[in-house]
Amino acid sequence: MGESEVVARLIGARKEYGSVVALDDVDLDVTAGRLLALLGPNGAGKTTVINLLCGLRRPTAGRVEVFGGNPVEPSVRRHIGMTAQETGFPETLRVGEIVDFVRAHYPGPMPAGELLERFDLADLGRRQAGGLSGGQRRRLAVALAFAGRPPLVILDEPTTGLDVEARRGLWRIVEDVVAAGTTVLLTTHYLEEAEELADEVVVIHEGRIRTRGSVAEIVAGVALTRVSFRVDGDAALPDLPGVVDAERDGNGAVTMYTSDSDSVVRALVRADVPFHDLSVTAVSLEEAFVRLTSRPEEVRQ
Amino acid sequence: MSLLVVHLRTNVVETLRQPIAWIFSVSFPFVLFLFFGMTNARQVTEQTRGAVGGEAILTPFLLFGVLSVVLFQFGVGLAEERRLPWERTLRVLPAPEVVRFAGRVGTALFFSVLAMVPVSILAVATTDVRLDAAAWALLVLATLAGAIPFGLAGIGLGYATSPKAALPIANIGYLVLSFMGGLFVPLDFMPNFVQEIGTYLPTRHYHQFVGGLVSGYPQGGWQLPGLYLVGWTLLFGALAAWAYRHNEGVRYR
Numbered sequence: 001m002g003e004s005e006v007v008a009r010l011i012g013a014r015k016e017y018g019s020v021v022a023l024d025d026v027d028l029d030v031t032a033g034r035l036l037a038l039l040g041p042n043g044a045g046k047t048t049v050i051n052l053l054c055g056l057r058r059p060t061a062g063r064v065e066v067f068g069g070n071p072v073e074p075s076v077r078r079h080i081g082m083t084a085q086e087t088g089f090p091e092t093l094r095v096g097e098i099v100d101f102v103r104a105h106y107p108g109p110m111p112a113g114e115l116l117e118r119f120d121l122a123d124l125g126r127r128q129a130g131g132l133s134g135g136q137r138r139r140l141a142v143a144l145a146f147a148g149r150p151p152l153v154i155l156d157e158p159t160t161g162l163d164v165e166a167r168r169g170l171w172r173i174v175e176d177v178v179a180a181g182t183t184v185l186l187t188t189h190y191l192e193e194a195e196e197l198a199d200e201v202v203v204i205h206e207g208r209i210r211t212r213g214s215v216a217e218i219v220a221g222v223a224l225t226r227v228s229f230r231v232d233g234d235a236a237l238p239d240l241p242g243v244v245d246a247e248r249d250g251n252g253a254v255t256m257y258t259s260d261s262d263s264v265v266r267a268l269v270r271a272d273v274p275f276h277d278l279s280v281t282a283v284s285l286e287e288a289f290v291r292l293t294s295r296p297e298e299v300r301q
Numbered sequence: 302m303s304l305l306v307v308h309l310r311t312n313v314v315e316t317l318r319q320p321i322a323w324i325f326s327v328s329f330p331f332v333l334f335l336f337f338g339m340t341n342a343r344q345v346t347e348q349t350r351g352a353v354g355g356e357a358i359l360t361p362f363l364l365f366g367v368l369s370v371v372l373f374q375f376g377v378g379l380a381e382e383r384r385l386p387w388e389r390t391l392r393v394l395p396a397p398e399v400v401r402f403a404g405r406v407g408t409a410l411f412f413s414v415l416a417m418v419p420v421s422i423l424a425v426a427t428t429d430v431r432l433d434a435a436a437w438a439l440l441v442l443a444t445l446a447g448a449i450p451f452g453l454a455g456i457g458l459g460y461a462t463s464p465k466a467a468l469p470i471a472n473i474g475y476l477v478l479s480f481m482g483g484l485f486v487p488l489d490f491m492p493n494f495v496q497e498i499g500t501y502l503p504t505r506h507y508h509q510f511v512g513g514l515v516s517g518y519p520q521g522g523w524q525l526p527g528l529y530l531v532g533w534t535l536l537f538g539a540l541a542a543w544a545y546r547h548n549e550g551v552r553y554r
Contacts, residue, residue: 056392076395089387
């Protein structure tokens, strides 16, 4: 397998739902043997990318290629395993039956015992799906993506709804399969998850790809901190480093968004700004995007 | 093992474990035959001096059993399934759509046959049923073949409506079609206006087709009713195709 072999790609893909443009002229390559994270807030278009790549939807314009074919064809989908965001199983089927059902669709599936073992489901093989807990359902859903041992695994927000421990357990499994050569495309709106797992991150927002880069690059771009404090009267503020957005209301309440809160606070102290009620808080990815997209130049820095 | 077998087996097992989905289809014909069919059959055989056997009375019981299977499994079943996240999982799996469809049809066939068994055993045990093996095969096959337009109507219903709407529509459709088509009570015993309407209903043609082929009752031959059934197949087939395409267009375009 070549280092830069592309296993899946979108070429100028556009997707409209009625008058809503969910994806706008998106080019995306998924490289073999790596984990690519699609990062973006809710409604950014991540799930649409995934729906196109696994053949659930067709692009309004542009092309979709998976292993050189169109994923609308069942034979092409033999290369894909997927976990959808929403999880549901026929309630009366047993875990083992569901696993065997999915395995039967692939040419070289993983032995059922091994799969159940890996996903911590070994004791639940005879349990009916209706009797599983939320976390168990989620683990089963993710396990099914790996059941056929496909070369490309697509995980749409795999850890949403899992507790911290279960999330970390799932991360270890994903790391193992990537180390064994599987290509993984995963969507998430947890920055932490992308940091933990991804070789590369694509940031998607409002149906467009904003940036693509290594985890470190992206994290520096979107990991914002909110620095807020009060100043009396109309005290002047110095030039502050790394501030992407700032607000100041009539009562002297200042709110700043920065990628480097340490430097901002140091600069405030050095300039002897008479501030009080200082607080430094992490900003959700959603809010970071709102702040960043108001000044697109700064996103790229 | 072929994918079709896997889909069929999984579907059947899943449904078998929900008795609510099939217990009515299997028990209703049996119970009704126990209360009404048995005595009716004996009387009719006596009155006609043996010209009409128990099979003529049994036939409509088989028909409305199968009718309930195809209307509910396709109509209500599809309406429910296509909204579940599992449906997405199925669509991403590398199986041609025709396999999933065939699995569904096979499941309906399985439960249709299942619905015929108890009432048939009861009829053989208690009435004068005069069918040889070939005639039994013809009865079963004609009953299944004649159910095709109703299966298509069910598919149309399942793709066109929500589960909440599909259930009452299937219920009312099932009862009205069975009753007014003369499957519960022979049309001769009904008021004139019901007889009038009943003549035009697909369930009436279904009864005439299967009965005409197997027992000669209802009289009038099976050919014309068979043609009507072909017409119903085209009509409901078009409806099913439209509803299917509409659903695909909304959900998967």
